Each structure stands twice: as structure tokens, then as C-alpha cells.
Amino acid sequence: MAMIVERSMSDGWLTNTYLVAAGPNTDAFLVDAGGPMEPLFAKADEHGLNVTHILLTHHHGDHIVDLGQALERWPDATVLAHPEERVPGTTGDLNPGDEVEIGGLTVKALHTPGHTSGMLNLLVDGQLFTGDTLFKRSVGGVRAPGSTSFEDIKDSIMNVILTLPSETVLRPGHTDPSTVADELEHNPFVRIWRGLDPEGSESCTALGEPATLVLWGPDYDGGHKAWVRWPDGRDDIVPGSKVER
Numbered sequence: 001m002a003m004i005v006e007r008s009m010s011d012g013w014l015t016n017t018y019l020v021a022a023g024p025n026t027d028a029f030l031v032d033a034g035g036p037m038e039p040l041f042a043k044a045d046e047h048g049l050n051v052t053h054i055l056l057t058h059h060h061g062d063h064i065v066d067l068g069q070a071l072e073r074w075p076d077a078t079v080l081a082h083p084e085e086r087v088p089g090t091t092g093d094l095n096p097g098d099e100v101e102i103g104g105l106t107v108k109a110l111h112t113p114g115h116t117s118g119m120l121n122l123l124v125d126g127q128l129f130t131g132d133t134l135f136k137r138s139v140g141g142v143r144a145p146g147s148t149s150f151e152d153i154k155d156s157i158m159n160v161i162l163t164l165p166s167e168t169v170l171r172p173g174h175t176d177p178s179t180v181a182d183e184l185e186h187n188p189f190v191r192i193w194r195g196l197d198p199e200g201s202e203s204c205t206a207l208g209e210p211a212t213l214v215l216w217g218p219d220y221d222g223g224h225k226a227w228v229r230w231p232d233g234r235d236d237i238v239p240g241s242k243v244e245r
Contacts, residue, residue: 006019007019017036019049034063056090058118059086097111130170135178140237200212202216204244205244225239
């Protein structure tokens, strides 16, 4: 029986919330709580699912804005997050390497710092919920509250996510799914990290400061995300809207 994965995406932030279960008429869990809840309530009723856990990838508001609404529907649900990502309503810690058994599924927490220090990716039955670490053809930024570094997010993507089997389905925190194989081949950030494409050398202004534009890449919302290098040699990933070319 195929695992049930239902997705709800918010109109503004394009944030995904996932409803996941081993099959119908069993316990289930949510990944994040930033998409509209009503469609997932309907899907839970349709499949006969009882949400016993809500697993948070990280603490940013667009991923938890509807947590209260989810808990009104499932007040006994256990809400788990990395200790550094706890928000009001969190009832327990989910540490790197922890495994949680839910309705016949085993969910493993993988630590992927970069976009935030305690970012978790959730691996279950050949699918990885990547939060804001890796998107289809793009990557997470390292300028949001709680972020760490370019080096961290690169390591998380290259040495945690993309070392999984090529057929692993990637379900990001925003917009559309992908696979490990597709991102290895087509993600422009990854292609440079793999040595397949050259770095750019265009001069630009980023966040009001002079920089080198290493890559003018796509972002999940149809805009751009920029990999820039500062004069002191530090690399950074910033929103395209903050770059003047």
C-alpha cells in the first residue's frame, strides 16, 4: 500500500503543510503547519486519519502560522521540534537521529543547519521533507532569523540530502517536489558545487555592499536567489530582490 501524502500550500508564502500516513484508517502526522488547514482536515476525514503528531522542520512563522488551528482539530497531538526551533505549542524535542513511530511509519530526523541552526529534514519511506533547506532547482537562504552559514547549508545539501538514494522523493517547505537525481543534475547551485558548471564573476551590489555574483539562480516563488561572494571571500545566499546587477 502506498504511503498517503497530502499537501496544502498557502497562497501568499507558498508554504507547504503535509499530511502523511501509511495508509487509510490509521494514525497520521503533519509536517509543519503553515499551509491552509481546511483542505487537510477534509483529506484526513476522507482517509479516516487521526493526526497524533505534528513535526516541525523549523520555527519560522510561515511554517507554524496555523499550528493553533491544527491543535484545535487534534488537541492531543504531540508537537515535536529541534530544541533550538521550539515555538509555543511545542510539547517535546526532536533531536538529530531520533526516530518516531507513527501509524506504522518510521520517521527519522536529519539535521540540516543553514537556513536555521536547528533545521530538521524528515525521512520516511523513501521520501524526505526538506523544509527550507533544498527546493526544486533552488536552495534555502542564509539571511533569515536563526540562520547559520553558507558552508552549513552547502554541507547539509551535498552531504546529507543528496547522498540519499537517487530515487528519494524530496518534498520541500515551499512549492513543488523533486528527487535527489533531479537536483543533482538540474539544480544550478548543486551543479557548481559538483564542479559541473563554472562560477560567475559579475560585479554586483548585494544588501547595499559590493560583491561578486557567483550565481543568479531561480527561487521557488518564480523570482531569483543569488549566491554572492563578499570582498573578504565569504560566500552568502541572499534574495534576488536584494541584489543590483
